[in-house]
Amino acid sequence: MSSVNIARALKAIKRSIWVYHLNSGSCNACDIEILDALTPYFDVERFGIKLVGSPRHADLILLTGPVTRESLPKVVRAIKAMPRPRLILALGSCGVGGGIWWDTYSTIGGFKKLEDILRENGVEVDRVVYVPGCPVRPEAIIYGILLLLGVVEQKVKKVEVVASES
Amino acid sequence: MKDEVRTIVEKIGGVVEEVKKSEIYVRIPQQTVRTAARLLYDSEAYFKTCVGVDEREVNGFYTIYHIFGLDSQGVDIVLKVLVPEEDPQTSSIVSEVPAADWCELEIQDLLGIKFGGRLTKRLVLPEDWPDGVYPLRKEFRYDEKPSRVIREELHEEAGIPVGPYHPALHEPEYFELYVEGEKVVDVAYRGFHVHRGIEKLAESPRFTYKQVPFLAERICGICGFVHSTCYIMAVEKAADIETPERAEFIRSIVLEVERLHSHLLWIGVAAHLLGYDAGFMHAWRIREHVMVLAEYLTGSRKTYGINVIGGVRKDLNVDKIDKTMKTIAQVREEFKKLADALLSIPQIKSRAVGTGVLTKSEARALSVVGPVARASGLYRDVRKDYPYLAYGRVSFRVPLYTEGDNLARLLVRVEEVFESIEIVKQLVDLLPGGSVVVEEYDIPPGRKAVAAIEAPRGEDVHFVITGLGRPYRWRVRAPTYQNIPALRAMLRGTPLADAPLTIASIDPCFSCTDRVLVVDIETGRKSFIKLVRGG
CATH class of the missing domain: 3.30.460.80 (NADH:ubiquinone oxidoreductase Nqo5 subunit)
Known part of the structure; x- marks a missing residue:
């Protein structure tokens, strides 16, 4: 359904991916690990990964946090502002599934819920990679980006399980 | 008494x-x-x-x-x-x-x-939250999601595509600065984007006493261990649980390791804000040794998860002690070089001296905590005032400055890095033997306790009323909560150009302060400035 050719777009950005860090109410742990990936020890800028200040300039959004009620409208606006293809890396347990507070009154709980809300608002997301971890490790962030770009193969498979009713 | x-x-x-x-x-x-x-x-x-x-x-x-x-x-x-x-x-x-x-x-x-007898406004709950629904009342279920109420004044900041976000380690919070020309005349803080309902969650059936420490650790990704320790101290105090001495020493060591990483992080960010990016990179390079050490000691770079009621889950062995001593010696040596360079740069001095001043009387009136208080001449340090864990057994100096400006806050933190290293050395030297956890304990309901810990940003307070199986009420007061109101005093009447550094100088835990809404009170025109240079 997507009107963009992702493969072509990815090919174009492969060596210089610009990322935008979107914190939707995270505890800061994933956020400092993102920053850590930019500093000398991991230094992702040598791979062409660069942090930018606006989603309009970004190829990829690094989404952290469980998406709190207060930040939800702002998160939707930020993702909407991003040019196609919209690529998102859902980082950390909270970004993936809402984490320890997935069902509280103050969070919407996880990327799947956010995706539904985005769709209601007419915002289409072209590709998502989930990077779990609490907090997510810098190595995992780098790996996630490479996975998204298709540089490495995915090792884990998706299996759907339905919880039995009790 | x-x-x-x-x-x-x-x-x-x-x-x-x-x-x-x-x-x-x-x-x-x-x-x-x-x-x-x-x-x-x-x-x-x-x-x-x-x-x-x-x-x-x-x-x-x-x-x-x-x-x-x-x-x-x-x-x-x-x-x-x-x-x-x-x-x-x-x-x-x-x-x-x-x-x-x-x-x-x-x-x-x-x-x-x-x-x-006071002005009131909504502070914590989102703007679309309906009136008359109060989450901390017992009849409210922790996972209720009341329907949204659209309010007229919602998104006053419309027209800004990014919202209160920024790349460098930020949470979505922001300040509105009201300016007259280049002078800041007032400050309003809009925050609580990160309100996740933690206190209510701890009272819910999803959690038990034993599980709350892991929730507490996720309050903050920078000083999470402080929160889990503080919660545990409150519960142990309420239920009179005696923790083994060795566990108290291990907790203290990990707390100081956490302080090292947090202060190095802040010093890096401060250097970045002052335009000294090499300093930022060096601070974070040195910090990486601390992160590796934390992983070696606890199994995780952050969110250590070793705290349980009655003790800790991971003991120290000879290898770990050896690694700790080596790492802190290396950090000390490298940080000394960085600190000397940082403090000898004339531009840094001239940017930080006399800016963002918080006088002693203002600091006292607002009961500010941590390095902010110590830079304004208040001798406050929970480790000295209410000695907890193993801090009564070590000797260290509390850096104190009276200037109350950004340089004083920088110097307090730089000196605290060295003090923390000394504390870790002493703790390792004095480390007693024995077990690290007591398994048998009983937590009777209806008891109350207050516990406080000196977090990297200041005093962290936890208040617990015990209940059946889980806390009846658990209240957390993080240090930044106490320090943010002081920003108003620091920023009023100062040039706009100093605002980014001043806001960062309290080390806001949600170090989020990327964008500031600047409202010119004469023209009413709004524009945004960036606090931290992006990318």
């Missing part, structure tokens, strides 16, 4: 309900709470926080606890005010104790108690 404390308690009147080693609970009628608060404040007590509790199941009232810390005596005096269910209002103490501003608003938001 010491005589000095007894005199104060007698002066404030009321009924002394409970006297513990470091806490005194005094029940006060609503009418006299203001005078009692004034009296305590004048007796050199600092205001720690206030807590609203829905105790209708227990005694038929909503209860408000005002926690005051008598630092000089190492005793907390807790004023208890009963608020009737049918008429939930009480008098505010803000006129006497300005530091109570936020926690009263929070009680009003979350518990629906009105405070008379």
Whole structure:
């Protein structure tokens, strides 16, 4: 359904991916690990990964946090502002599934819920990679980006399980 | 009770309900709470926080606890005010104790108690939250999601595509600065984007006493271990659980390792804000050794998860001790070089000297904590005032400056890095043997306790009322909560160009302060400036 050719777009950005860090109410742990990936020890800028200040300039959004009620409208606006293809890396347990507070009154709980809300608002997301971890490790962030770009193969498979009713 | 404390308690009147080693609970009628608060404040007590509790199941009232810390005596005096269910209002103490501003608003938001005699506004809950729904009342289920209410004033900041976001380690919070030309005339803070309902969650059936430490650790990704330790200390205090000495030493060591990583992180960010990006990179390079050490000691770079009630889950062995000593020696050596370079750069001095001044009297009135207090001439350090864990056994210096400017806050943190290294050395030297955890304990319901820890950003306070299987009420007061209101005093009348550094100088825990809305009060025109250079 997507009107963009992702493969072509990815090919174009492969060596210089610009990322935008979107914190939707995270505890800061994933956020400092993102920053850590930019500093000398991991230094992702040598791979062409660069942090930018606006989603309009970004190829990829690094989404952290469980998406709190207060930040939800702002998160939707930020993702909407991003040019196609919209690529998102859902980082950390909270970004993936809402984490320890997935069902509280103050969070919407996880990327799947956010995706539904985005769709209601007419915002289409072209590709998502989930990077779990609490907090997510810098190595995992780098790996996630490479996975998204298709540089490495995915090792884990998706299996759907339905919880039995009790 | 010491005589000095007894005199104060007698002066404030009321009924002394409970006297513990470091806490005194005094029940006060609503009418006299203001005078009692004034009296305590004048007796050199600092205001720690206030807590609203829905105790209708227990005694038929909503209860408000005002926690005051008598630092000089190492005793907390807790004023208890009963608020009737049918008429939930009480008098505010803000006129006497300005530091109570936020926690009263929070009680009003979350518990629906009105405070008379003060201006009120919504603070914690989202703007689309309906009126009359109070999450901390017991009948509210933790996972209820009330429908949204669209309000007129919602998204006043419309037209800004990014919202309050920024790349460099930020949470979505922001400040509105009102300016006249280049001068800041007022500051408004809009935050609580990160309100996740933690306190309510801990009361919910999803959690038990043993699980809450892991929740507490996720309050903050930078100083999470402080929160889990503080919660555990409060529970252990309430239930009189004796932790093995070795566990207390290990907790103290990990707390100092956490302080090292946090201060190095901040010093890097400060260098970045001052335009010294090489300093930022060096600080974070040195910090990486600390992160690796933390992983070696606890199994995780952050969110260590080694704290349990009654002790810790991971012991130290010879290899770990060896690695700790090697790492801190290396960090000390490398950081010394960085600190010397950083502090000898004339531009850094000229940017930081005399900017963002917080005078001692303002600092006192707002009961600020941590490095912010120590840079304004207040000798406050929980490790000295209320020695906890193993801190009574080590000797260290508390850096103190009286200038109250950005340089003073920078110097306090730089010196604290060296002090922390010394503390770790001493703790490792003194490390006693024995087990690291007690498995058998019993937590009776209905007990109360206040615990405090010196977090990297200042005093962290946890208040616990025990319940059945899980806390009946658990209140967390993070240090930044106490320090943010001080920004108003620091920023007023200062040039706009200094604002980014000043805001960062309190080390806001949600170090989010990327964008500031600048409102020109003459033209009413709004524009954004960036606090941290992106990318």
